[in-house]
Amino acid sequence: MTQHDTHTPSDCHYCGERAIGIGxxxxxxxxxxxxxxxxxxSLVLEDFRRVVRMDAYELKAIELVDEIAGEYCAEIGLTDMAEMSELERRMLWKTVWKGCGTSLRKLVRSNDAPF
Ligand SMILES: [Zn+2]
Incomplete structure (x- = not known):
């Protein structure tokens, strides 16, 4: 079993992106x-502190990511992954990855209940 290094920033506690030296x-x-x-x-930290049930925000963020990924696929004119080039697939996953954090922060910041 490996010990989690608590002194080195790794993944963001909220969205999973690369963390910086703020906890x-x-x-x-x-x-x-x-x-x-x-x-x-870190720019919307006060908004995150208000959130009691983060899982509800994550589920709603996934809905938004679904739309974001759909828009990306429509942009490149492809809906069948088998027709996508490796670069297009990698850009799709990057869009999804970035979309998760962006959507989560947007929802938390909006101050609206995600349900
Ligand atoms: Zn984050």
Missing amino acids: VGFTSARDKDPKWICAPC
């Missing part, structure tokens, strides 16, 4: 995870 902080004396966050999420 949300410990929730108790036994908490060993500084909860590193990425630069874009």
Whole structure:
């Protein structure tokens, strides 16, 4: 079993993108995870602090990503993955990856309930 390195920023606590040296902080004396966050999420940190049920925001963000990915596929004129070049597929996954964080931050920042 590998030990999680709590001193090195890795994935963002909120969206999974590459984190920087800012942590949300410990929730108790036994908490060993500084909860590193990425630069874009650090800009809406106060909005994230308001959220009680993050899973509801994640589910809604997936809906938005579905639309974003669909728009990308329509842009390149392809809906069948077998017809996509390797570069087009990689750009699709990048669109989805970036879309997750962007959508999550957008929803959290909007102050609207995601349900
Ligand atoms: Zn983030």
